[in-house]
Amino acid sequence: MRKTSLAEMPCPVARTLDVIGEWWTLIIVREAFLGARRFDDFKGIGIADNILSARLKRLVGEGIFERHPYQAHPERFEYQLTQKGRELLPVIGALRSWGQKWTTGRTLNRMTHEACGHEVSVHLYCQECRRPIGGQEVRAERARESLTAAG
Amino acid sequence: MRKTSLAEMPCPVARTLDVIGEWWTLIIVREAFLGARRFDDFKGIGIADNILSARLKRLVGEGIFERHPYQAHPERFEYQLTQKGRELLPVIGALRSWGQKWTTGRTLNRMTHEACGHEVSVHLYCQECRRPIGGQEVRAERARESLTAAG
Numbered sequence: 486m487r488k489t490s491l492a493e494m495p496c497p498v499a500r501t502l503d504v505i506g507e508w509w510t511l512i513i514v515r516e517a518f519l520g521a522r523r524f525d526d527f528k529g530i531g532i533a534d535n536i537l538s539a540r541l542k543r544l545v546g547e548g549i550f551e552r553h554p555y556q557a558h559p560e561r562f563e564y565q566l567t568q569k570g571r572e573l574l575p576v577i578g579a580l581r582s583w584g585q586k587w588t589t590g591r592t593l594n595r596m597t598h599e600a601c602g603h604e605v606s607v608h609l610y611c612q613e614c615r616r617p618i619g620g621q622e623v624r625a626e627r628a629r630e631s632l633t634a635a636g
Numbered sequence: 637m638r639k640t641s642l643a644e645m646p647c648p649v650a651r652t653l654d655v656i657g658e659w660w661t662l663i664i665v666r667e668a669f670l671g672a673r674r675f676d677d678f679k680g681i682g683i684a685d686n687i688l689s690a691r692l693k694r695l696v697g698e699g700i701f702e703r704h705p706y707q708a709h710p711e712r713f714e715y716q717l718t719q720k721g722r723e724l725l726p727v728i729g730a731l732r733s734w735g736q737k738w739t740t741g742r743t744l745n746r747m748t749h750e751a752c753g754h755e756v757s758v759h760l761y762c763q764e765c766r767r768p769i770g771g772q773e774v775r776a777e778r779a780r781e782s783l784t785a786a787g
Contacts, residue, residue, distance in 0.1 A: 490682060491659055495742040497735025498666050498728055504739065508642055508657045515649050518776040531641060569738050574771040575758050577649055579730040584648025587720050588655065591646035592779075599775045603764035607726050610761070610768055613754035620725040623756050625669040627745045 504547050505573065509540050511580070514549065514566070514573050519594060522563040523555070549573070578607040655698050656724065660691050662731070665700065665717070665724050670745055673714040674706070700724070729758040 491503040505511055512530050513521075521527050527537055541564055544550045549570035552562045566573075578596060585592060596605045608617035642654040656662055663681050664672075672678050678688055692715055695701045700721035703713045717724075729747060736743060747756045759768035 491663075493741070495744040496666070497733075497739060497741070497743055498731045499663055499735075500739035500741055501731040501735035502659050502662060506657070506659045506662070508653050511653060511657070512642075512650055515647070519778055520776075571771050572734060572737070574774060574776075575730040575760055576727070576734055578760055578774075579726040579758065580649045580652040582648075583723060583727055584650075584652035586723070588643075588648060588651035590644070590648070590651055592648055593646040594776065594778045597775050597777075598762040598765060598769055599773050601762065601764050603762060605760050605762060605769065605774050607730060608759055608761040608768075609726055609729055609756050610759040611749040611752065611754060611756060613752050614749060617759075617761055618749055618756065620722050622750050623725060623729075624748050624750045625666075625671075625725075625745065626748075627670055628743075 501576075504549070505576070507540075509536060510544065511573075511577065513537070513540055513544065514570060515577055517550070517564065517566050517570070518574065518577065522565065523561070524564075527564075544570070575607055578605060582607050652727075655700070656727070658691075660687060661695065662724075662728065664688070664691055664695065665721060666728055668701070668715065668717050668721070669725065669728065673716065674712070675715075678715075695721070726758055729756060733757050 491499045491506070494500060505514070509532055513527055516527050516530055521529075524537070524541070527541070528534070541550065545552050545564070548567055550564040551567050552564055555561055555563045581596060597603060598605050609620065609623060610616070611618050642650045642657070645651060656665070660681075660683055664678055667678050667681055672680075675688070675692070678692070679685070692701065696703050696715070699718055701715040702718050703715055706712055706714045732747060748754060749756050760771065760774060761767070762769050
């Protein structure tokens with residue numbers, strides 16, 4: 486019920502949360518970025534088999550993972566991020582940057598720029614001005630009602 | 637139970653999801669960026685009063701909102717994003733960018749660069765190279781066990 490209403494909201498944030506807005510889902514995607522491919526790889530995050538199985542099925546259904554067989558008897562599959570799934574990296578990166586600053590605890594994995602080896606961060610960015618911008622430079626606003634009606 | 641384990645994971649993505657990883661929570665934060673301050677402002681998202689009340693209380697407890705009285709009889713409060721809360725904007729922005737590309741539906745609000753009026757996007761960024769980088773330029777890796785043991 487709640488999920489359906491999010492999926493139908495006229496807001497891309499809401500619709501994205503409908504697809505990935507559940508704790509384990511993004512942890513599973515994070516594991517894939519860290520190299521997990523097989524069911525047993527993902528189990529390392531401490532998720533129950535039935536929940537992991539349901540989440541992977543949903544993520545395949547949403548086109549975030551593709552399932553490829555790697556063994557015939559018994560049949561076994563690998564899960565690979567699609568382009569749609571790989572483009573979740575900025576979401577993971579934004580969560581990571583916030584968590585590094587605002588939560589306490591260790592950080593056991595790294596996200597680095599392959600070319601230079603330095604940590605990657607995630608920034609609000611203006612394509613027009615070609616520079617990262619701060620939150621205080623951003624205006625968030627609802628479209629006017631007239632625009633709304635026009636679709 | 638599940639939330640406790642996320643809060644204690646040695647990963648800032650997991651810890652952040654423990655704080656904000658629930659559908660309505662990020663929608664509430666989005667509304668605050670769009671100007672919502674009072675309980676009734678937030679009700680517009682179509683959330684049940686008791687759930688909204690519980691989420692706001694949690695977000696105040698986590699230091700994402702601050703509560704300020706604006707009326708004495710009866711007592712009423714406004715909710716304002718703290719610095720910690722405002723720094724969730726890149727998370728909202730990353731969800732938004734992904735949703736604009738990968739979900740279908742309308743977009744009724746805008747996130748623009750105040751100085752130039754153009755849409756703001758969210759990018760992976762290398763501070764060292766001072767440029768936005770693509771996902772394929774990022775290496776995500778688990779720290780080696782020896783580093784892990786050293787903390």
